[in-house]
Amino acid sequence: MGKITGFMEFQRQEEGYLPPATRLKNYAEFVIPLTNEQAKVQGARCMDCGIPFCNNGCPVNNIIPDWNDLVYRGNYREALDTLHSTNNFPEFTGRICPAPCEAACTLGISEDPVGIKSIEHKIIDEGWEHGWVVPQPAARQTGKKVAVVGSGPAGLAAAQQLARAGHAVTVFEKSDRIGGLLRYGIPDFKMEKSHIDRRIEQMKAEGVVFRTSVLIGKDFPANVNNWAKETIFPEDLEKEFDAVVLAGGAEQPRDLPVPGRELKGVHFAMDFLPQQNKVNAGDKVKDQIKAAGKHVVVIGGGDTGSDCVGTSNRQGAASVTQFELMPMPPEQENKPLVWPYWPTKLRTSSSHDEGCERDWAVATKRLEGKGGKLEKLVACRVEWKDGKMVEVPNSEFEMKADLVFLAMGFVSPVASILDAFGVDKDGRGNAKATTDGEGCYKTSAAKVFAAGDVRRGQSLVVWAIREGRQCARAVDEFLMGSSELPR
Numbered sequence: 001m002g003k004i005t006g007f008m009e010f011q012r013q014e015e016g017y018l019p020p021a022t023r024l025k026n027y028a029e030f031v032i033p034l035t036n037e038q039a040k041v042q043g044a045r046c047m048d049c050g051i052p053f054c055n056n057g058c059p060v061n062n063i064i065p066d067w068n069d070l071v072y073r074g075n076y077r078e079a080l081d082t083l084h085s086t087n088n089f090p091e092f093t094g095r096i097c098p099a100p101c102e103a104a105c106t107l108g109i110s111e112d113p114v115g116i117k118s119i120e121h122k123i124i125d126e127g128w129e130h131g132w133v134v135p136q137p138a139a140r141q142t143g144k145k146v147a148v149v150g151s152g153p154a155g156l157a158a159a160q161q162l163a164r165a166g167h168a169v170t171v172f173e174k175s176d177r178i179g180g181l182l183r184y185g186i187p188d189f190k191m192e193k194s195h196i197d198r199r200i201e202q203m204k205a206e207g208v209v210f211r212t213s214v215l216i217g218k219d220f221p222a223n224v225n226n227w228a229k230e231t232i233f234p235e236d237l238e239k240e241f242d243a244v245v246l247a248g249g250a251e252q253p254r255d256l257p258v259p260g261r262e263l264k265g266v267h268f269a270m271d272f273l274p275q276q277n278k279v280n281a282g283d284k285v286k287d288q289i290k291a292a293g294k295h296v297v298v299i300g301g302g303d304t305g306s307d308c309v310g311t312s313n314r315q316g317a318a319s320v321t322q323f324e325l326m327p328m329p330p331e332q333e334n335k336p337l338v339w340p341y342w343p344t345k346l347r348t349s350s351s352h353d354e355g356c357e358r359d360w361a362v363a364t365k366r367l368e369g370k371g372g373k374l375e376k377l378v379a380c381r382v383e384w385k386d387g388k389m390v391e392v393p394n395s396e397f398e399m400k401a402d403l404v405f406l407a408m409g410f411v412s413p414v415a416s417i418l419d420a421f422g423v424d425k426d427g428r429g430n431a432k433a434t435t436d437g438e439g440c441y442k443t444s445a446a447k448v449f450a451a452g453d454v455r456r457g458q459s460l461v462v463w464a465i466r467e468g469r470q471c472a473r474a475v476d477e478f479l480m481g482s483s484e485l486p487r
């Protein structure tokens, strides 16, 4: 423990943000990381709890008290090794993780929690800056071949762990670039894509082969992005590889079956967001959906909706409104009741701060327009009684809308892909596999494993990394009889 009285002396120090007027001019990241001095002070606030709840609250079980202490002492090199021992990609989580570790921090019971995420961000930035993040190729090859289907955080974590265990790993991705939702869901202003590119280079040097624009499967639904130029059937993949990891995410979007859904101007969030990421990467996008000068309504109050808000504002929308079906949560959680768990409370993202009207307990009844083009949205207020949603009498209202983005989450993975592999599904349509005990991460299909959103349903980057790592160990055990990869 760095400074014994640190938690009493120092306040939480937040990372800085560029002002909205500056950051709205482009799609670049705008968070100003802590300086070395600020990070030292933040590290000094950690109490090195006998039972570090932060470590348990973190899905990858980051060894937080140890690296807090190392940062306090200015030993970034060792802090990086400790951080990498549990997390392959801290530059992703240090930027976009909602930080369940901080909700679990013991200091948070009475004070502001330790700024764990900002310290993680600082450690990995120092690591890259000093050239400490280098390829770690396996000392020897096993001769076994593993195919990873999907290149989001789950697929990448699994691929890196398996390559480091000496297996020949090929990652197949139906998009034209690697990264999954890190690349084509999450906007650049939350995480610039150069962070993914650096990791891909590291992984290539560790022996991982990447094949983009290749769909593994057979049929694919029209309402999910697929830019593949080549298709490989599951049975052909299984012939060539000793094990297959399915890490294709939960891509089937939740639709809004109301009259007028077919009007021009109504889009899934994942039609809109990837286009801007592509444009930022220098691609030409034909008929790009653009919010410039338009009245935008985002339906859905989560992360995806918030990303539509930030992107619409950057494109120059005339107005942006976001509706959520559930009632507005409390501004502050009841700490003694919920700690150390993730609390339900009002969350205002940096995108909301940039300009957005938000409204809760609103249900869309229909969309209306002329000549096939969206013009307005008709909604009503709702109440929740005994778990059931009821319309508030005489509460119907309408608002001008040129664009509506549907950001109501994802129902499941694409069923036809799981079917093509003959993988059993759970009650929610996810690939069925347990996460501990013998046979964990293994699906009902021979030599086929599953990790990340495809197994757990839509979730978080940090959970995808955890599952990718744990799945890699399960595959290694399956191939070799035992494994030295971390659990």
Ligand SMILES: Cc1cc2nc3c(=O)[nH]c(=O)nc-3n(C[C@H](O)[C@H](O)[C@H](O)COP(=O)(O)OP(=O)(O)OC[C@H]3O[C@@H](n4cnc5c(N)ncnc54)[C@H](O)[C@@H]3O)c2cc1C
Pocket (backbone or CB within 6 Å): 096, 097, 098, 149, 150, 151, 152, 153, 154, 155, 172, 173, 174, 175, 179, 180, 181, 182, 185, 186, 190, 214, 215, 216, 217, 247, 248, 249, 250, 273, 303, 304, 307, 417, 451, 452, 453, 454, 458, 459, 460, 461, 462, 464
């Ligand atoms: C807009 C948006 C914003 C988000 N923001 C955050 C955030 O700020 N913080 C956070 O923690 N989480 C966030 N999330 C959630 C997070 O991105 C996901 O939980 C995470 O990326 C899941 O990782 P994954 O590897 O399981 O799948 P994905 O990231 O979905 O990657 C799956 C990949 O597999 C490919 N694929 C699928 N099927 C096939 C196939 N048959 N053949 C070949 N390739 C295939 C897909 O093209 C995709 O690239 C966000 C999600 C969205 C949609």
Ligand code: SF4
Pocket (backbone or CB within 6 Å): 045, 046, 047, 048, 049, 052, 053, 054, 055, 064, 065, 068, 104, 105, 106, 107, 114, 116
């Ligand atoms: S719970 Fe908070 S104070 Fe305790 S060890 Fe973790 S970060 Fe430090």
